[in-house]
Amino acid sequence: xxxxxxxxxxxxxMIEACAKAAGHDVVATVDVVAKDATNLVAAGDYAAVADAVxxxxxxxxxEFSHPTAVMGNLNALIPLGIPVVVxxxxxxxxxxxxxxxxxxxxxxxxxxxxxxxxxxxFYKIVEEAxxxxxxYSDYDVAVxxxxxxxxxxxxxGTALEVARRVMxxxxxxxxxxxxxxxxxxxxNQLHVSSTRVGFVPGTHTVFFDSPADEIEVxxxxxxxEGFAKGSVVALEKLSAKxxxxxxxxxALYGMSDLF
Ligand SMILES: NC(=O)c1ccc[n+]([C@@H]2O[C@H](COP(=O)([O-])OP(=O)(O)OC[C@H]3O[C@@H](n4cnc5c(N)ncnc54)[C@H](O)[C@@H]3O)[C@@H](O)[C@H]2O)c1
Numbered sequence: 411x412x413x414x415x416x417x418x419x420x421x422x423x424m425i426e427a428c429a430k431a432a433g434h435d436v437v438a439t440v441d442v443v444a445k446d447a448t449n450l451v452a453a454g455d456y457a458a459v460a461d462a463v464x465x466x467x468x469x470x471x472x473e474f475s476h477p478t479a480v481m482g483n484l485n486a487l488i489p490l491g492i493p494v495v496v497x498x499x500x501x502x503x504x505x506x507x508x509x510x511x512x513x514x515x516x517x518x519x520x521x522x523x524x525x526x527x528x529x530x531x532f533y534k535i536v537e538e539a540x541x542x543x544x545x546y547s548d549y550d551v552a553v554x555x556x557x558x559x560x561x562x563x564x565x566x567g568t569a570l571e572v573a574r575r576v577m578x579x580x581x582x583x584x585x586x587x588x589x590x591x592x593x594x595x596x597x598n599q600l601h602v603s604s605t606r607v608g609f610v611p612g613t614h615t616v617f618f619d620s621p622a623d624e625i626e627v628x629x630x631x632x633x634x635e636g637f638a639k640g641s642v643v644a645l646e647k648l649s650a651k652x653x654x655x656x657x658x659x660x661a662l663y664g665m666s667d668l669f
Contacts, residue, residue: 411649413642414438414468416459416483417475418447420560421497424638425472432642438466442479453479460486470645474498477563484508488517491659493652495645496521497637499567509662520648520663523567525640529614530665532629533575536616539627540579548620551576551583556605556613564589564604572614573602644668 411434415422418441426436440462441447449462459482463471470493473483477500487494488511496519501508505521512519524530543549553576555569565573565588577583583600595601612631617624631637647668651657657667 411435411646412437412467412469413645414440414463414466414471416440416463416471416473416487417479417498418444419474421474421634421638421641424634425474425641428635428638429472429642432646434642437468438462441475454482456482456486459483460490463487463492464490468492470649471495472497472641472645474641477501481507484519485511488512488519489515491515491517493645493648494519495641495648497525497641499523500563502567502570505662512662513660516660518648518652518657518659518661518663520644520668522640522644522665523571524612524637525644525665526631526636527640527669528636529568529629529631530669532614532627533571536572536627537575537579539616539618539625540576542579543618543625544580544582546620548622549618549625550620551580552601552603552617552619554603554605554615554617556607556610558609558611559606561606564606565602566604566612566614568612568614569602569604572616573600576600576616 413429413434413436418439429436438449439447440449440459442453451458471487472495474497480498480501553569553573555566573586584598586602587599589603611634615626615628617626
């Protein structure tokens with residue numbers, strides 16, 4: 411498959427290696443600062459991003475850029491009509507806008523705040539654990555995550571999904587509260603906290619805490635490779651399902667639609 415990469419930073423480089431190892435052609439790498447990208451465009455010039463992708467003849471796009479750029483990129487890329495896989499985090503509140511754009515332009519996108527297969531299993535484990543622990547009122551629950559100090563958004567998109575899964579399992583938690591939280595949490599509040607340090611590729615922990623003991627459920631990524639491989643597999647599957655008619659164009663999909 412001919413693939414264009416929009417955002418050629420740490421993830422873009424890793425995705426290029428994984429895509430090539432899987433036998434794909436990386437026909438364009440588009441970035442605003444990376445000097446080794448095939449297409450260097452001015453920051454904010456989203457038409458130039460789309461133009462570079464179109465001219466490359468790409469059959470699919472993988473977008474891992476920056477929370478401040480992702481909406482501009484998606485608005486320019488989705489109307490091209492080739493499938494767009496989005497890994498950039500920090501835009502969850504604007505999903506409805508992208509759904510509407512897909513429907514209006516008959517374009518197709520797929521997003522996940524975490525493409526690692528292990529994390530997607532971790533989501534299921536967390537939801538089930540929260541459900542079991544919710545039967546014992548002695549156990550409180552909280553979510554913590556750590557990432558490298560270059561990460562722009564906080565809490566991570568993955569931590570927000572982990573928190574949603576905790577709340578799906580434990581209905582007594584109805585509100586998320588975040589980091590600088592200088593009061594006693596109310597019984598219905600789920601505390602989600604973040605640490606930014608060094609080179610951590612991504613660690614997520616759910617704490618279940620009672621007067622007698624503590625249970626920790628942790629997912630610790632070892633490298634970015636799991637995310638990169640997952641995004642390539644996601645584009646392969648999205649493209650195949652669109653071709654077979656199993657999925658229709660004009661929609662925004664998630665991991666559960668593909669795997
Ligand atoms: N979904 C997942 O599984 C997953 C995994 C890891 C990282 N991420 C997310 O992916 C994003 C990128 O992560 P990274 O570690 O590669 O960051 P990075 O800072 O190393 O790279 C981002 C690149 O995007 C470029 N960029 C910024 N605006 C652009 C634009 N308009 N067009 C093209 N390129 C642009 C930057 O110049 C930079 O080179 C972040 O939001 C991160 O949280 C998601």
